[in-house]
Each structure stands twice: as C-alpha cells, then as structure tokens.
Amino acid sequence: MSEREPLFSAKNLKLIREPLGPSNPITVQVLGICSALAITVQLKPAIVMTLSVMAVMTVSSVVISLLRKMIPPRIRIIVQLVVIASMVILVDEVLQAFAYEVSKQLSVFVGLIITNCIIMGRLEAFALANKPWPSFMDALGNAFGYGLILIIVSFFRELLGSGTLMGYQVVPNSFYEFGYANNGLMVLPPMALIVVGVIIWVQRSKNKDLVEQN
Amino acid sequence: MNALRRYLDKIKPNVEKGGKFHFLKSTFEGFETFLFVPNTVTSTGSHIRDAFDMKRGMIMVVLALVPALLFGMWNTGYQHFLALGVEAGFWEMFWFGFLKVFPIIVVSYVTGLGIEFVFAQIRGHEINEGFLVSGMLIPLVMPVDVPLWMVALATAFAVIIGKEVFGGTGMNILNPALTARAFLFFAYPTKMSGDRIWVAGLEKGMETVDGYSGATILGQAAQNNEVFVNGIGEKYTAWDMFLGTIPGSIGETSTLAILIGGLFLIYVGVGSWRIMLSVFAGGAAMGLLLNAFGGNALMDMPFWQHLIVGGFAFGAVYMATDPVTATQTQRGKWIYGFLIGVLAILIRVFNPGYPEGMMLAILLMNVFAPLIDHYILEANIRKRLKRAKVQA
Numbered sequence: 001m002s003e004r005e006p007l008f009s010a011k012n013l014k015l016i017r018e019p020l021g022p023s024n025p026i027t028v029q030v031l032g033i034c035s036a037l038a039i040t041v042q043l044k045p046a047i048v049m050t051l052s053v054m055a056v057m058t059v060s061s062v063v064i065s066l067l068r069k070m071i072p073p074r075i076r077i078i079v080q081l082v083v084i085a086s087m088v089i090l091v092d093e094v095l096q097a098f099a100y101e102v103s104k105q106l107s108v109f110v111g112l113i114i115t116n117c118i119i120m121g122r123l124e125a126f127a128l129a130n131k132p133w134p135s136f137m138d139a140l141g142n143a144f145g146y147g148l149i150l151i152i153v154s155f156f157r158e159l160l161g162s163g164t165l166m167g168y169q170v171v172p173n174s175f176y177e178f179g180y181a182n183n184g185l186m187v188l189p190p191m192a193l194i195v196v197g198v199i200i201w202v203q204r205s206k207n208k209d210l211v212e213q214n
Numbered sequence: 215m216n217a218l219r220r221y222l223d224k225i226k227p228n229v230e231k232g233g234k235f236h237f238l239k240s241t242f243e244g245f246e247t248f249l250f251v252p253n254t255v256t257s258t259g260s261h262i263r264d265a266f267d268m269k270r271g272m273i274m275v276v277l278a279l280v281p282a283l284l285f286g287m288w289n290t291g292y293q294h295f296l297a298l299g300v301e302a303g304f305w306e307m308f309w310f311g312f313l314k315v316f317p318i319i320v321v322s323y324v325t326g327l328g329i330e331f332v333f334a335q336i337r338g339h340e341i342n343e344g345f346l347v348s349g350m351l352i353p354l355v356m357p358v359d360v361p362l363w364m365v366a367l368a369t370a371f372a373v374i375i376g377k378e379v380f381g382g383t384g385m386n387i388l389n390p391a392l393t394a395r396a397f398l399f400f401a402y403p404t405k406m407s408g409d410r411i412w413v414a415g416l417e418k419g420m421e422t423v424d425g426y427s428g429a430t431i432l433g434q435a436a437q438n439n440e441v442f443v444n445g446i447g448e449k450y451t452a453w454d455m456f457l458g459t460i461p462g463s464i465g466e467t468s469t470l471a472i473l474i475g476g477l478f479l480i481y482v483g484v485g486s487w488r489i490m491l492s493v494f495a496g497g498a499a500m501g502l503l504l505n506a507f508g509g510n511a512l513m514d515m516p517f518w519q520h521l522i523v524g525g526f527a528f529g530a531v532y533m534a535t536d537p538v539t540a541t542q543t544q545r546g547k548w549i550y551g552f553l554i555g556v557l558a559i560l561i562r563v564f565n566p567g568y569p570e571g572m573m574l575a576i577l578l579m580n581v582f583a584p585l586i587d588h589y590i591l592e593a594n595i596r597k598r599l600k601r602a603k604v605q606a
Contacts, residue, residue, distance in 0.1 A: 179361050185401035194375060201379060 007133065015137040019145030021207070026149040027200045028210060031117040036150055037192040039109050043166050046154035048102045050147030052095065052110060054140065056087040057119050061139035064127040071128070080123045081114070088113045118146055153195045161186030222246055240334040244341035272346045274484045278475035279350050279532065285471040286464040287311035290358050293461050294414040297445050299423035311358075314414050315464055318353040321362045325369040326352075333378050344383030344390075344538070345373065351391035351532060354465025355525065355573075356398075357411045359418075364402060368394040388580050389539045392573050399573070407569065409433055412461035413445070430461050431523045432562065432569040438511045455522045466528040469521075476531035485535040488544065489551040493530035496555020497521050504563055512563040520559055529558070529572035539580040546586045554579045 005011075025031045035053075039045045060083045064071070071079050092110045095103040103110065113119070122142050127135040158164055160183045163171035171180070185191050204210045228235045229242040247269070291307025291314075302310075326345045334341040352369055376393035377386040399406045409429040410416045416428050426445045434442050442450045444460070454460060458468025466472075479485030501517025508514050521527065534540060534554050541550040554575045561571025568574060 179363070181364075181402050181405070183401045184403055185397060188400060197379070198375075 012134055012137045015134060016141035016144065019141040020148060021203075022210065024145045024149065024203075025118045025121075025142050026146060026196065027203055029118075029121070031121055032146055033193075033196070035109055035112065035116060036146075036153060036196060037189045039106055040150055040154035040157055040192050040195075041161065041187055042105075042158045042164075043151065043154045045102055045105045046150040047147075048095070048099060049106060049109065050143065050150055052091045053113055053116060053119070053146060054143035055091055056084060056113055057122065057139040057143045058136055060084050060087050060119065061122060061127040061135040062132045064123050065130060065132040065135035068128050068130075076124075076128065077120075080120060084119055084123075085114050118142055149196065149199060152199060153192055156195055157186045157192060161191075218249065222249070238335065240339060240341050241331055244331070244334070269343050271484050272343045274482045275347045275479065275532070276350050278478045278485070279347075279354065279465070281471035281474045282354060282465040282468060282528070282532075283315075283350070284308075285458055285468040286354060286466075287315050289458060289467055290314050290414055290464065292459060293412070293428075293445075297413050297416060297422045297426050297428065298420065299446070310414070314358050315353060317362060318356060318358075318360065318365055318464075319350065321365045322352040322369050323349040325366045326373050329370060329373045329378070333382065337382075339382065342383035344377075348372070348390040348394075352394050354532075355391060355395045355463050355528070357406065358414045358464055359411055359416070360398070360405055364398055364405060368398045368401075371397045384538055386538055387584075388577055389533055389536050392533055392577055392580075395573055396577060412463075428461055430569070431455065432512075435511045435515060436566055436569045440511055440514070452519065452522070455519065460523070463525060463528075466525040469527045472527045472531050476527075479531065479535070484537075485531065486537075486540065486547055488547040489535045489540055490530050492548045492551030493526075493534050493555045493558075494521055496552035496557075497526060497530075497559050498555070499552075500556045500559040504559070520562070524562070524570045525572040526558060529576050530555070533572075533576050534579075539583060541583045541586050541590075543587050543590045546583070546590045549586050549590075550579055550583055553582075 019025060022028065026033065026036055035049065039049045060080070063083050064080060067079070088111065091113070092103070095106070095110060122139055126138045130138070155165070158166075159170065163169055163176075163182050171182075183191075226242070226246075229239045230236070235242075288304070288308045288311055290311030291302065291309070292311075294310055295302040295307060323345075326349045330341060330345050333339070349369075352365065352372070356365060372390040372394035376388050376390045377383065380386050395406075405411060409427060411428075412430055413428040416422070423446055425447065428445055429437070431442045431450065444450055444454075450460060456469045458471065460467050476485065476490055480487045480490070497520055498517050501515070501520045504513045505515075505517055530551075534551060541547050554572075557575035557578060558571040561568055561574055565571070
C-alpha cells in the first residue's frame with residue numbers, strides 16, 4: 001500500500017472547491033433544478049433545505065462508500081435509494097421536532113430530497129468508486145455548491161419579492177410611500193428559473209471554458 | 215446637411231480602429247446610418263439589394279402606430295374629463311393626454327435604447343433598430359397611470375431577458391413589447407388590472423362624479439354584466455367600441471385607428487395580411503362557437519363585439535405580425551394567426567383571472583411558431599420527395 005494521503009490534500013480540497021464554481025451541480029450540471037425553483041421564495045427555507053441536503057448527502061455518501069465493495073452492481077440503485085430514503089426520513093423527523101414552522105413551509109420538498117438528482121448523481125459517480133473520506137468531501141462540496149445557488153437565488157427573490165430577508169423587513173417603509181412596490185413575479189416560480197439563468201449567464205461570461213462549443 | 219456630413223467625417227477617424235473612441239464605434243455608426251444612407255457597397259459576387267432595409271421597415275411600423283397613438287392621447291383626456299364631470303374642448307383633452315403619455319414614451323425609449331447601445335458596444339455589434347418599434351409599442355399597451363419606474367423596469371426586463379440573452383434583435387423568441395407588459399402584469403397586478411387604473415387620476419383618489427366606475431368593457435363582462443355602460447352609466451354602443459371612446463390601455467381602444475394603421479402596414483408590405491386576417495377569423499370562429507352555447511355574459515357577447523373590445527385588434531395588427539416572433543412560412547401564418555384568435559377569446563371567456571387574453575395568446579403562440587414552421591417544412595419536403603419518386 002502506498003503512502004497514506006493527508007486528509008486535506010490538494011486533491012481532496014479540490015473536491016470541495018470545484019462544485020462551488022466550474023462544476024456547480026445546479027448551474028453547470030443543471031441538476032436539482034426542481035427544488036431550486038420551489039423553495040427559494042424566502043431565504044430561511046432555502047438555508048434549511050441546504051442543511052438538510054447536506055446532511056442527507058454526506059451521510060449517505062459515506063455509507064455507500066463503506067458498502068461499495070459489498071453492493072451487487074445490479075441492485076445498486078435500490079441500495080442507494082434505501083440509504084437516501086432512511087436519511088431523508090431522519091431529517092424530516094428532526095425538522096418536524098425542532099423547526100416545525102420551516103418544516104411546514106418546505107412541506108413535500110423535504111420528502112422529495114430522495115429524488116434530488118444531485119444526491120443520486122454523486123453516489124453513482126463518486127461514492128461507489130471512492131473511499132469514505134474523499135466521498136465525504138465530495139458530498140460536502142456538492143452540497144455547498146447547491147446551497148450557494150439556493151441562497152443567492154432566494155436572497156434576490158425574498159429581497160425583491162417580499163422586501164424582507166430571513167423574514168425581517170429590509171426595504172424601508174419610506175420606499176413604499178414613494179410608490180415602490182414588491183415585485184410579485186419574483187415570488188412566482190418562473191422568476192427563479194430566470195434568476196438561475198442569469199447566474200449561469202454571469203458565470204459563463206466570466207469562465208469561457210464552460211460555454212458549449214457547437 | 216453638408217455641414218453635418220463634414221462634421222461626421224471629421225470625427226470619424228476617432229472611432230475607427232486605433233482611434234481614441236474606438237469603443238464607441240457602433241454608437242457612431244448607429245447615428246451615421248440614421249442620418250445618411252450608408253455608402254458601403256457589396257464588393258464580391260452578385261447581389262440584388264432592396265433599398266428597403268430594417269430601418270425603413272421599422273419606421274413604417276412606427277408611422278402605422280401614429281393613428282393609435284394620437285387617438286390614445288385624446289382618449290386619455292376624454293376619459294379623464296368624463297370621470298371628472300368637466301366639460302373640456304378637443305385640444306384640452308388632447309393636451310392632457312399628451313402630458314400623460316409623452317413621459318411614458320420617453321422613459322421607454324431612453325431605457326430600451328440605452329440598454330441596446332450598451333450591449334452593442336460590449337459585443338461590438340451594430341446597433342439594431344428593432345427597439346424603435348418596441349419602444350413605441352410598450353407605452354401603447356400600458357394603462358395610463360402606470361408609474362414611470364415600472365415602465366423603465368419592464369422595458370429593461372424585456373430588452374435584456376426577452377431579447378439580448380437570445381442574441382439581440384431578430385433572435386428573440388417572444389415579442390419584447392408583450393414581454394414588458396406580461397412582466398408588469400404578473401409583477402405588479404394591482405397596477406395592471408382592475409377598475410381603477412384605466413382612467414388617468416382615478417387611482418390617486420381624484421374627485422369624480424357620483425357613482426363613477428372606471429371598469430373596462432371586458433371587466434364588466436367578467437362581472438357578468440349583460441349591458442356595458444361607461445363611467446357615468448350611459449350605455450356603450452357598438453360604435454363607441456369601434457371608435458374607441460372606452461377606457462383601456464393607451465393605444466388599444468380605437469379599432470378604427472388600429473385598422474388605419476393595419477391597412478397602412480399591409481399597403482407598404484411590412485405587416486402580414488395573412489396573420490391579421492387569420493387572427494380575426496380565429497377570434498370570430500371561437501366567438502361564434504361560444505355564442506352557440508351561451509351561458510354567461512362573456513359567452514353571450516356577440517362574436518363581432520369580441521373583436522372590437524379590449525386589445526384584440528391591437529394585438530392582431532401590431533403584435534401578432536412581428537416578423538421575428540411570428541411564423542415564417544405562408545401556410546404557417548394562417549395556422550399561427552388563427553390559433554392566436556381562438557386562444558385569445560378562450561382565455562378571455564374561461565379564465566376569470568385574466569379579463570384580456572390577447573397578450574397571453576400571442577406570447578404562447580410566439581413559443582409555438584418555430585414548431586409550426588418546422589412541421590410545415592417537413593410536410594413540404596415529404597410532399598416533394600414523394601413527387602420525385604413517382605416520376606423516377
């Protein structure tokens with residue numbers, strides 16, 4: 001066996017850094033779009049969603065990575081789903097116990113973490129073929145990348161759509177007296193798609209490597 | 215003119231490659247070609263060029279909009295003084311409307327052209343004239359009391375998200391002017407629908423005559439009223455609806471003014487008569503069908519009346535015919551127009567949330583236009599292949 005790799009080697013750190021930028025799960029791989037549209041109306045549910053996805057993803061990545069040599073390839077998807085689903089149920093129970101209001105707001109979308117393509121994608125593409133620690137780093141990085149976009153989108157949607165941030169009013173009342181009005185379109189899902197689109201636009205005009213050649 | 219030419223020639227070297235203001239080249243070119251016919255000629259190959267370029271086409275549409283614009287200005291004043299219960303002369307009404315409408319036009323042009331210029335500089339493109347028409351259409355589809363910052367925001371949204379992200383004029387999927395209106399409609403519904411916004415001053419709590427209501431005809435029909443009355447309780451005649459002395463968005467009320475513009479567009483060959491005709495045909499067909507069933511005020515509304523109230527005529531003549539977003543094939547134009555007419559009436563009658571369906575119908579069919587074209591081309595290819603095989 002070769003020399004032991006340090007925990008925070010350059011390779012492992014790259015696993016965390018890459019998903020924040022050039023291989024972002026939402027803006028580059030275009031995965032997990034549905035939840036990005038559904039729960040980004042306000043900042044708070046978006047943050048809670050990020051944490052939930054992070055918890056589900058890291059734990060199931062490590063579990064799958066530990067089991068990777070025992071899982072028969074033909075039923076690996078089912079095994080992955082079982083692990084993810086049990087994690088999601090745990091997260092759901094925790095949310096209902098300690099953050100009931102947010103859990104009500106997120107409603108069905110907590111359960112739908114099971115179908116979040118990012119988690120399945122990372123388990124399939126990474127955890128099944130790598131050791132637990134790199135799998136953990138990879139899951140963490142992708143959850144950060146996912147959360148980053150969620151938080152940017154929900155920041156703009158809550159600020160412009162409701163005039164609040166984390167539920168506190170930030171647009172001063174004097175603005176409203178001058179005739180400013182909240183943008184109702186920001187609260188509707190199509191605007192989330194447009195905001196994500198604008199982020200993709202900005203990202204690609206900064207990083208030309210991401211632009212598809214055709 | 216000569217002095218101007220000399221001045222332009224003098225500053226031209228500054229914007230050429232290597233000049234101090236090279237980054238402003240497309241701005242310079244935009245103004246130069248606006249003032250003078252460009253002297254560039256094709257150097258290789260044989261080309262046949264029509265003198266009819268995009269600038270001329272766009273100016274024709276703006277000219278065609280003038281009747282609707284002038285009538286809209288007068289009608290703004292007319293509705294306002296009617297609500298006030300004040301007698302006013304023709305010029306007084308027109309002047310009032312002019313003061314209300316002109317700022318909206320200025321805001322729409324300044325915002326839109328500003329963004330177009332910026333994008334042209336960044337991308338090193340020539341400035342396109344497409345916005346000349348959109349900039350005039352946007353004010354005409356707004357209610358008169360819309361706040362100016364909303365006009366600016368909607369214009370910016372329409373130009374950036376509706377047009378520039380797709381690559382600028384000629385590449386857009388959706389009609390920019392309708393994108394602007396749809397943006398405001400969904401973002402600020404209280405400023406874009408209801409009974410209080412169509413007449414200047416109502417919203418600000420102006421002193422009106424007793425029992426005044428600013429509801430549009432479609433608004434009244436959506437309330438299931440059988441008889442349509444104006445603000446002071448007089449019954450609207452079909453003639454009122456055709457002439458346009460009814461409340462509504464600035465430029466859309468007068469079917470007569472729109473028809474004059476439409477005939478002009480057909481005469482100069484800019485607007486497609488196929489689309490205009492088929493939109494009206496589609497609307498009439500759907501109206502007739504609904505008349506046969508009846509049931510509520512909107513379904514019972516005579517089919518021809520559907521065509522002269524609301525934004526139907528305006529959409530049919532100026533919006534549906536937009537050469538960029540409409541279908542390109544001749545047969546496709548019939549289908550596209552007909553479906554716009556059908557959908558507009560359908561949305562109008564069956565969706566109580568949207569008293570006017572024209573905007574959504576056109577935007578929806580804009581999206582489907584390339585699909586219609588695709589199938590018509592495919593069908594044509596198949597037909598010709600078959601013919602070739604039979605002969606061989």
